[in-house]
Amino acid sequence: MTIKQIERLRKGAITLLMLAISILFLLPFLWMLSASFKIEADVFTYPIQWIPAKWHIIENYKEVWIGKFPFYKYYWNTVKVTVLTTVTSAFVSALAAYGFSKINFAASKYLFIIVLATYMIPHQAILVPQFILYRQIGFFDSHLGLILLSSFSVLGTFMLRQFFMGVHNEYIESAKIDGAGHWRIFWQIAFPLVRPAVATYAILRFIWTWNDYQNPLIFLRTDKLYTIQLAMQKFTTINGEFYSLIMAAAVSAILPLLIVFIIGQKSVIEGIALGGVKG
Amino acid sequence: MQKLETAAEAPKAKHISKRSSLQKKETIAGLLFVGPMLIGVTVLTFIPIIATFLLSLADWNFIAGFKDIKWVGFDNYERLLQDDGFMKSLKNNAYFLLTVPIYLAISMLLAILIDKHVYMKSYFKVAYFMPYISSIVAVAIVWQVLFHPSAGPVNQLLISFGIDNPPKWIADPKYALPSLMMISIWISIGFNLIVYIAGLQSIPKDLYEAADIDGANAWHKFKSITFPQLSSTSFFLLVTGIISTFKIFDLIAILTKGGPISSTSMLVWHLYDTAFVNLKIGYASSMAVILFACVMLITVLQWLGQKKWVNY
Structure with a gap:
């Protein structure tokens, strides 16, 4: 055997080993998917039936989506909250990032440090005052309040600022000479140049908001305002013993993210690697 | 003039x-x-x-309204020191720190293998990353079912291997915290792995070429090139990892609610329970200050340590 062949053989062997390990990461998801297709009596049969003996897909998903505890409502709530949070947060962050990197004003440096300093504050350390504030100003138990909570992202500002700093100042200077104000320069020159970075941030924010459990738990009270993460937990409490239905709900909650992730895979992975950001 | x-x-x-x-x-x-x-x-x-x-300096029940606020100075902090539930939570937080080096080591190893030694790289990235993009609620519910003491697949597997009395996992005070730690490791690997892969890709190739010429074996290359070159990545992940253990909430809220017999209560869970279930706003705020102080302390240590421990 040549050295190259040995090398290839080794690579193949390691690939096989890694495949085996990766099963450990996918198995719970496969189990979830398979359980969601089964009749309740078959969920816990052992050895595990990976391919259901009796299929019950339509009945399970119908019960979850339009049954006693209809998921379509919570889905709509989640889509609304997630999309609006993502858009607002990306916009506010981009504005601030441009202001901190491309507009030359005296207070800029200090203001940026102040904003950055708040990043160290763990969210749970301010939950109680936020809760009290929301009760006082009437934002408690509303989607608007929930959206505003995650709309002012220091992380987004920091991330996008790095990219705005990469935009050459000559573009901005020459636009200024042509008489353009900062608003036009932002929209027509700078923003299009950093669009990939904004997209990366938006996808991450989308995933985090979609998966957020803690904020809806604390800041929402009325059933009909629930997001799916909250609804899913409630669903579990109500349907305690109906694991096939619970798994159908879990699959429904994960599926949109899986799609977003597969479409934006490169952006997500790059964004995470780049900023080393964590939700 | x-x-x-x-x-x-x-x-x-x-x-x-x-x-x-x-x-x-x-x-x-x-x-x-x-x-x-x-x-x-x-x-x-x-x-x-x-x-x-x-x-944190007040004794206040939220329902009573602002007029019933009582200023008690540092009483809340003194109470914290004698509060067994709080101390137990802090201790559990300390145990949880163990997860960080474990998942860092696993992530680093997997990252090295994925970066250079396998086919189908992108499949592996996605597979290991699945737990990160999935909601903790869904993932936690699946694990709850998998770890079900009598009917769950994990215990059925153990019984079929001839283990008569398998642990009751999250229902057993002895095993509940380790079970949560296992799930947490499983969730955290994806994120750390991705950051490590990025770190690996920034190591200059000629370092390895030089090592090849010198006839270094894989272990030597790891010990003298890969590991030290990854030190800034490792340091960063260690710090974010430690900070994130202080913030753990979702897993506990969904899986155990701090039980059984407060064996899985942790700082933020205890804070939540005190503030939003028992409505002791002042007392909960003193815990929030402790949380803030812990995170702050780690951040300051990070600043001080960065120069000392990171060798490029």
């Missing part, structure tokens, strides 16, 4: 005033751009953190 001077200064002054009016315009534009962010951060973060400090 005087006249001449003023004549010479006039255009200069005009120039300055034009410049300063331009500068004023820049400042206004700047403030308009960063304004929304500043207002948001002030109202939703700055004022609340100050309020947290103030409330």
Whole structure:
């Protein structure tokens, strides 16, 4: 055997080993998917039936989506909250990032440090005052309040600022000479140049908001305002013993993210690697 | 003479005033751009953190309204020291720190293998990353079922291997915390792995080429090139990992609610329970201050340590 062949053989062997390990990461998801297709009596049969003996897909998903505890409502709530949070947060962050990197004003440096300093504050350390504030100003138990909570992202500002700093100042200077104000320069020159970075941030924010459990738990009270993460937990409490239905709900909650992730895979992975950001 | 001077200064002054009016315009534009962010951060973060400090000095039940607020100085902090539940939570937090080096080691190993030694790289990235993009609620519910003491697949597997009395996992005070730690490791690997792969890709190739010429084996290359070159990545992940263990909440809220017999209660869970279930706002705020202090301490240590421990 040549050295190259040995090398290839080794690579193949390691690939096989890694495949085996990766099963450990996918198995719970496969189990979830398979359980969601089964009749309740078959969920816990052992050895595990990976391919259901009796299929019950339509009945399970119908019960979850339009049954006693209809998921379509919570889905709509989640889509609304997630999309609006993502858009607002990306916009506010981009504005601030441009202001901190491309507009030359005296207070800029200090203001940026102040904003950055708040990043160290763990969210749970301010939950109680936020809760009290929301009760006082009437934002408690509303989607608007929930959206505003995650709309002012220091992380987004920091991330996008790095990219705005990469935009050459000559573009901005020459636009200024042509008489353009900062608003036009932002929209027509700078923003299009950093669009990939904004997209990366938006996808991450989308995933985090979609998966957020803690904020809806604390800041929402009325059933009909629930997001799916909250609804899913409630669903579990109500349907305690109906694991096939619970798994159908879990699959429904994960599926949109899986799609977003597969479409934006490169952006997500790059964004995470780049900023080393964590939700 | 005087006249001449003023004549010479006039255009200069005009120039300055034009410049300063331009500068004023820049400042206004700047403030308009960063304004929304500043207002948001002030109202939703700055004022609340100050309020947290103030409330931690009070004895207050939220339902009673502002007029019934009682200022008690540092009593809440003294109480914390004697509060067994709180101390138990802190201890559990300390145990949880163990997860960080474990998942860092696993992630580093997997990252090295995925980066250079396998086919189908992108499949592996996605597979290991699945737990990160999935909601903790869904993932936690699946694990709850898998770990079900009597009917769950994990225990059925153990029974079929001839283990008569398998642990009851999250229902057993002895095993509940380790079970949560296992799930947490499983969730955390994806994120750390991705950051490690990025770190690996920034190591200069010629270092390995030089090592090859010197006849270094894989272990030597790992010990003298890969590991030290990854030190800044490892350090960063260690710090974010430690900070994130202080913030753990979702897993506990969904899986155990701090039980059984408070074996899985942790700082943030205890805080939540005190504030939103028992409505002791002041007391909960003193815990929030402790949380803030812990995170702050780690961040400061990070600043101090960065120079010392990271070798490029």
